[in-house]
Amino acid sequence: xxxxxxxxxxxxxxxxxxxxxxxxxxxxxxxxxxFAYGLYQNFNTQKMEDNADLQEIVIDIDDDSQLTxxxxxxxxxxxxEDVLQNxxxxxxxxxxxxxxxxxNTLDCRFEYYNGKYKVMEEYRENIxxxxxxxxxxxxxEENSGAYVALVSYDDATGRNDFIKSIMxxxxxxILFGREYEIIGEAPxxxxxxxxxxxxxxxxxxxxxxxxxxxxxxxxxxxxxLKMQADTVIPEKLIFPELDLPDPDSITLYNNIIxxxxxxxxxxxxxxxxxxxxxxxxxSRDLAIMRICGCTKRRALLIYLGECAVLSVPxxxxxxxxxxxxLDHVFDDLFIYMKQAYSMQVYLIIFIGYIxxxxxxxxxxxxxxxxxxxLQEWKEG
Amino acid sequence: MILIKTAWNIxxxxxxxxxxxxxxxxxxLVITAVMVSSVCIRYQYYTPFKDYFSSNGIxxxxxxxxxxDPSRYAFNDMMNNEDFxxxxxxxxxxxxxxxxxxxxxxxTEKLFHAWSYDDELIKRFEPELQEGRWLSxxxxxxxxxxxVSENEYGWEVGDTIELAAxxxxxxxxFTAKVVGKLREGAKIPGGFFLLEGEPxxxxxxxxxxxxxxxxxxxxxxxxxxxxxxSGLAKETERDVSQGVISSAFLxxxxxxxxxxxxxxxxxxxxxxxxxxxxxxxxxxxxxxYLHRELYNLLPIIIVLFILAAxxxxxxxxxxxRRRLKDYAIYYITGLQWKHCTLVNLIQSVVxxxxxxxxxxxxxxxIPYTAYKDTFKIIWNPYxxxxxGGLVLLYFIISMMMPVIIIGRSSPKQILTx
Numbered sequence: 001x002x003x004x005x006x007x008x009x010x011x012x013x014x015x016x017x018x019x020x021x022x023x024x025x026x027x028x029x030x031x032x033x034x035f036a037y038g039l040y041q042n043f044n045t046q047k048m049e050d051n052a053d054l055q056e057i058v059i060d061i062d063d064d065s066q067l068t069x070x071x072x073x074x075x076x077x078x079x080x081e082d083v084l085q086n087x088x089x090x091x092x093x094x095x096x097x098x099x100x101x102x103x104n105t106l107d108c109r110f111e112y113y114n115g116k117y118k119v120m121e122e123y124r125e126n127i128x129x130x131x132x133x134x135x136x137x138x139x140x141e142e143n144s145g146a147y148v149a150l151v152s153y154d155d156a157t158g159r160n161d162f163i164k165s166i167m168x169x170x171x172x173x174i175l176f177g178r179e180y181e182i183i184g185e186a187p188x189x190x191x192x193x194x195x196x197x198x199x200x201x202x203x204x205x206x207x208x209x210x211x212x213x214x215x216x217x218x219x220x221x222x223x224x225l226k227m228q229a230d231t232v233i234p235e236k237l238i239f240p241e242l243d244l245p246d247p248d249s250i251t252l253y254n255n256i257i258x259x260x261x262x263x264x265x266x267x268x269x270x271x272x273x274x275x276x277x278x279x280x281x282x283s284r285d286l287a288i289m290r291i292c293g294c295t296k297r298r299a300l301l302i303y304l305g306e307c308a309v310l311s312v313p314x315x316x317x318x319x320x321x322x323x324x325x326l327d328h329v330f331d332d333l334f335i336y337m338k339q340a341y342s343m344q345v346y347l348i349i350f351i352g353y354i355x356x357x358x359x360x361x362x363x364x365x366x367x368x369x370x371x372x373x374l375q376e377w378k379e380g
Numbered sequence: 381m382i383l384i385k386t387a388w389n390i391x392x393x394x395x396x397x398x399x400x401x402x403x404x405x406x407x408x409l410v411i412t413a414v415m416v417s418s419v420c421i422r423y424q425y426y427t428p429f430k431d432y433f434s435s436n437g438i439x440x441x442x443x444x445x446x447x448x449d450p451s452r453y454a455f456n457d458m459m460n461n462e463d464f465x466x467x468x469x470x471x472x473x474x475x476x477x478x479x480x481x482x483x484x485x486x487x488t489e490k491l492f493h494a495w496s497y498d499d500e501l502i503k504r505f506e507p508e509l510q511e512g513r514w515l516s517x518x519x520x521x522x523x524x525x526x527x528v529s530e531n532e533y534g535w536e537v538g539d540t541i542e543l544a545a546x547x548x549x550x551x552x553x554f555t556a557k558v559v560g561k562l563r564e565g566a567k568i569p570g571g572f573f574l575l576e577g578e579p580x581x582x583x584x585x586x587x588x589x590x591x592x593x594x595x596x597x598x599x600x601x602x603x604x605x606x607x608x609x610s611g612l613a614k615e616t617e618r619d620v621s622q623g624v625i626s627s628a629f630l631x632x633x634x635x636x637x638x639x640x641x642x643x644x645x646x647x648x649x650x651x652x653x654x655x656x657x658x659x660x661x662x663x664x665x666x667x668x669y670l671h672r673e674l675y676n677l678l679p680i681i682i683v684l685f686i687l688a689a690x691x692x693x694x695x696x697x698x699x700x701r702r703r704l705k706d707y708a709i710y711y712i713t714g715l716q717w718k719h720c721t722l723v724n725l726i727q728s729v730v731x732x733x734x735x736x737x738x739x740x741x742x743x744x745x746i747p748y749t750a751y752k753d754t755f756k757i758i759w760n761p762y763x764x765x766x767x768g769g770l771v772l773l774y775f776i777i778s779m780m781m782p783v784i785i786i787g788r789s790s791p792k793q794i795l796t797x
Contacts, residue, residue, distance in 0.1 A: 017697055017701065017781075017785055018698070018701060021693055021694055021697045024690060025694055028686055031683075032687060035679075218592045218593070218594050219594055219595075220594050242592070244586075244587050244592060245565055245592070247565035248421050248422070251418065251756060252418045255414050255754070255755060256415075256680065259414065259415060262407060262411055263411065263683065263687055266404060266408070266691070267690075269404065270690055273400060273694060273695070274698065333679060
């Protein structure tokens, strides 16, 4: 370590300009690498969000109307098989007794096809991965409107207060004046998950309807959804305009994602170029060290140690500045950037940078050291 | 001359290092060009009609249905530009999109909409085409040109398709030659948009995607269909309907007051199927939108400049530092010490020139590669300014670094070190 620090001091004395440039290089690499990662995540997320928007339609329920479960069921069953084939339904309505300052809607998620109701596949997969006990609602129960319920369970607090308030016993809750058998517990919403058909026919869905599709929603599907809503449940659903893809934005996002990768790579190469010069300049020093008994392996470790001792603190300062800029500047411009970062992410980027840098420099140094002492002396 | 020769010799001696610098600089120039083009793509929809947006007038969005109510069909099938100008005698002019109902001989059950455009609109704006060319302005009724989108009928560029325009009292059959095919998602003037939110120049266009529309788009010249119509009208009593639909501009003289403009908007409202906005509002919103887009991308451009600056500093410092002993020897053989900075500058000029040529070659080649849809390069003054700015930055740093490094040492110090 003493040797490493001494070498750095000597390098600073002899090559002040190059040393300064190297520090600037590492500092800018820290900024650029962290920024490039954030940029990539921001525009990738933006792209995914935009694509997701094309595959779902979020429909408001008119405040003045009363959309009952029966009416909504009639609407869904009036749609053609072509529309229903790849459609999943989410519909929500306020559940009395939960309280106003918390999530108080009853959510129903289902698919309807070939005259049968079934559990939303993605929802089923998510619940089954996180089940605390019991099981998920089956397709048969969904289709028959069985009085079964999946209740929320938290590892720290157990069942929530609302569930406890409607529990008849450990295995039963009373909802809408009916007994629902608790078949499973999972970390879901405060309100229980129950089959859509088990909701009373006169229950009012007053929140939102989300229709999701496997593919981009096309005009005929959209027109049919609107037309059937106007026919079966007039003036109850407020349809938004159909979202259209914006290829120019997608091109922009793709360009920026690629640019972020390229600038990350370029920022690394600058340092490698500078260090190559440093190696050349220290050929004579290396020859002297080897004459005095320093092995190639030890010389390699000394050089890599110098790089690490120089790079790590400068990189950390650069990262610190980036975090400040992220909070005060980038967060306003790139809305998904901040959420992409965590201590773990910073650490991974840092370790990645150091490892890659040491690898590249290690190869350069190994090639340099592999020369004979005489060759190194002559080059110096 | 001696300086140029010296610079060239030094360039040759450090070929690998210079090659690395050239590659790096080329990459930065290409990235900058791609970035600037990405921003300028937004402008390409504003610029063709910039004078309209900044004129005194009204931007209109006509729909088929009054108050968007499908039961209140209100298509202005009898009203073309001349009819509107009669209604508004004080207006200077009108530029609009029109709609014509058509069906093709291969599928007579399916009625689809076609758009036709005024000549001025055709001249000013060309949508992105997958192949072929945009409409030309022709008055030959024997040849009607059409640009189509993706379609289920297999229409390609060069095909002649048989169409029938829905008209009164009888439909009018005609043939049209496909001269161009739209790229999927290409923005076309007009379309089916209902104006929402703050209207700006984007509302003049509509991104047409066959996958979503599930019917082909047919784009015609208004004049071509009109002359087709009037040619046959001599023999029959038919009339191809080309009513004003979707986007339209109605311009007034510069001295037309705001009150008069408002009164004109009120008059338009009587039709029930139009939303209108003063052009000044559209223009202001458009500029805000463009500035916002640019502002959002500014950090990326700044990072690119930082990268370019750091690369320039590193390569320049290295280059000068390496060659200090050579410069000392040149000094002994007669070159002035301060002229060594010029040697470095000439070297930088050579490197910049090669990088600029390489970057330009790559940028020119992109439209002919598989990446033509991924990277769109728009050659305009902004692109040249950005690339020129980078090159200038490199020159400035290339001049500064040698001055700093060489200025701090004397030949004697270097040779006796």
